[in-house]
Amino acid sequence: MAPQAATQHLSLGLGIGWRPEIALYVERRKDLGFVEVVSEEFPASLPIPTPVRALADRGVRIIPHGLTLSLGSPDPPDATRLRALAEQARRFNAPLVSEHIAFVRAGELESGHLLPVARTRDMVNVLIRNIRIAMESLPVPLALENIATLVEWPGAELEESEFVARIIEGTGALLLLDVENLYANARNHGFDALAYLARLPLDRLAYVHVAGGIERDGAYHDTHAHAIPQGVLDLLKSLAVRARIPGVMLERDDHFPPPQVLDSELDDIGNAIGLPIRHPHHTPPAPGRTA
Amino acid sequence: MIDPGTLGQVRAAQARFVAAMVGATPPPEGVNAPDFERARAALQRKRARALARAWPGLSQALGGDLPAQFDRFARDTPLPARGGALADGRAFLAWLKKAGCFPTRMSFDVMLVDLRFRQSSRGLDARTGPSLRCTLHDPRWRVCFGIRAAFAGRVLERIWRLGQRT
Numbered sequence: 001m002a003p004q005a006a007t008q009h010l011s012l013g014l015g016i017g018w019r020p021e022i023a024l025y026v027e028r029r030k031d032l033g034f035v036e037v038v039s040e041e042f043p044a045s046l047p048i049p050t051p052v053r054a055l056a057d058r059g060v061r062i063i064p065h066g067l068t069l070s071l072g073s074p075d076p077p078d079a080t081r082l083r084a085l086a087e088q089a090r091r092f093n094a095p096l097v098s099e100h101i102a103f104v105r106a107g108e109l110e111s112g113h114l115l116p117v118a119r120t121r122d123m124v125n126v127l128i129r130n131i132r133i134a135m136e137s138l139p140v141p142l143a144l145e146n147i148a149t150l151v152e153w154p155g156a157e158l159e160e161s162e163f164v165a166r167i168i169e170g171t172g173a174l175l176l177l178d179v180e181n182l183y184a185n186a187r188n189h190g191f192d193a194l195a196y197l198a199r200l201p202l203d204r205l206a207y208v209h210v211a212g213g214i215e216r217d218g219a220y221h222d223t224h225a226h227a228i229p230q231g232v233l234d235l236l237k238s239l240a241v242r243a244r245i246p247g248v249m250l251e252r253d254d255h256f257p258p259p260q261v262l263d264s265e266l267d268d269i270g271n272a273i274g275l276p277i278r279h280p281h282h283t284p285p286a287p288g289r290t291a
Numbered sequence: 292m293i294d295p296g297t298l299g300q301v302r303a304a305q306a307r308f309v310a311a312m313v314g315a316t317p318p319p320e321g322v323n324a325p326d327f328e329r330a331r332a333a334l335q336r337k338r339a340r341a342l343a344r345a346w347p348g349l350s351q352a353l354g355g356d357l358p359a360q361f362d363r364f365a366r367d368t369p370l371p372a373r374g375g376a377l378a379d380g381r382a383f384l385a386w387l388k389k390a391g392c393f394p395t396r397m398s399f400d401v402m403l404v405d406l407r408f409r410q411s412s413r414g415l416d417a418r419t420g421p422s423l424r425c426t427l428h429d430p431r432w433r434v435c436f437g438i439r440a441a442f443a444g445r446v447l448e449r450i451w452r453l454g455q456r457t
Contacts, residue, residue, distance in 0.1 A: 009436060038374075046416075049326055073305065074298040074302045074305070075298075075302075084391075088451075100395050105372075106302070106305040106306040107302075107306050107309075108311040108372065109306070109309045109310050109313060109369050109370075110313075110369065110370045110371070110372050111313060111334070111370070111444070112313070112334065112337065112341075112370040113311065113336055113337060115305075115308065115312065117305075118301075118304070122293070122297050122301070124292060124293075126298070126301065129293060134428040139314045149330070150326055150330035150333060151318075151322060151323060151326040151327045151329070151330040152322075152326070153321075153322065154320075154321030154322055155321065160303050184455075188326075215325070217329055217332075218329075219326075219329055220334060254340060254344075273383065286300055290367065
């Protein structure tokens with residue numbers, strides 16, 4: 001199926017990153033259309049956790065999100081890791097899978113984190129080659145995420161937006177746009193986030209990540225452990241004006257807040273793109289007032 | 292077709308980048324040094340948080356010593372290739388034992404992990420055969436032992452803790 005057709009029929013709604021710590025909260029929030037699971041935390045050797053199976057049984061779509069393919073490495077992606085991600089897609093009957101425009105290892109060393117690649121024309125070609133290999137191995141479409149980085153490689157030949165756009169356009173992959181990563185990089189590296197959005201092939205947009213962070217040591221840190229800044233929500237609203245958003249989700253990895261706070265953050269995300277909010281804790285706005 | 296020479300240059304450059312990011316080597320030439328140090332520190336914090344989640348007893352066992360000890364360990368020891376934070380913590384505890392400052396209240400937690408995994412140079416590998424592990428050093432119990440075996444697609448695991456210490 002061509003990626004463009006895939007996004008036209010893709011309708012995910014509001015979602016959240018599934019974590020064991022908030023399993024009960026996710027189960028209780030009945031208006032979620034999808035959850036994203038970290039692919040490497042669900043090996044095929046272990047059964048699917050009951051809370052995730054329950055979500056799938058009630059029709060919530062499950063999207064495996066990989067962290068370790070290292071598509072930005074000079075070597076092709078590891079066949080074993082690709083097979084594992086493909087198996088995840090089948091296990092969860094996923095509409096798509098996602099990974100990152102990044103590398104995570106070099107030689108024998110694992111970084112433990114997504115690292116930026118040098119934004120050169122050669123690296124565009126490396127990534128296109130690796131992503132095409134991955135796409136051929138996967139039974140569902142692949143969406144690629146832009147990462148946040150505090151440090152950039154010297155000698156960049158391309159702006160980040162152009163780099164990401166060329167990779168998406170050169171492979172036919174879908175786009176997983178992380179607006180908080182975009183916000184972070186625009187803040188830390190001094191570029192216009194709206195101009196970035198204007199360059200992206202938003203017709204390839206599969207879904208959107210939204211998360212929080214903090215200012216520390218003179219930089220904005222994408223922590224996934226703090227409140228969503230208003231600037232990130234504003235960027236999400238700007239995106240909603242420019243493109244159809246098949247799915248949007250909250251990412252929270254640590255310092256999990258009380259359920260009311262998670263509700264509030266999901267409501268803010270849904271409101272930003274005009275999604276109807278239908279969960280038990282939501283109070284609809286009074287007639288005549290906007291949400 | 293990508294020029295092999297170009298791939299070789301990328302390989303070398305990324306190796307220098309990762310080595311500096313996870314260890315104590317200087318950042319690659321041309322990289323903004325303050326930005327790189329900020330990123331390296333953020334990565335260390337992430338690694339420490341992942342460790343705390345995988346080994347929740349460590350904070351209590353080491354108390355205020357944990358950040359400094361882990362920082363010293365992490366500077367010289369890259370993240371294991373296999374096993375993530377669980378393997379990282381197991382390697383950290385082995386490092387503490389070698390340094391003569393293993394926290395005995397982690398003995399039982401280590402026994403549970405060793406019952407299921409084998410430590411290797413690349414991290415932790417899941418055991419496929421039967422295993423028997425024992426510790427006499429837990430401060431709460433005189434003897435802790437466990438057995439684990441796989442049979443007909445099912446796993447049997449039993450843990451015993453005997454002789455509660457007063």
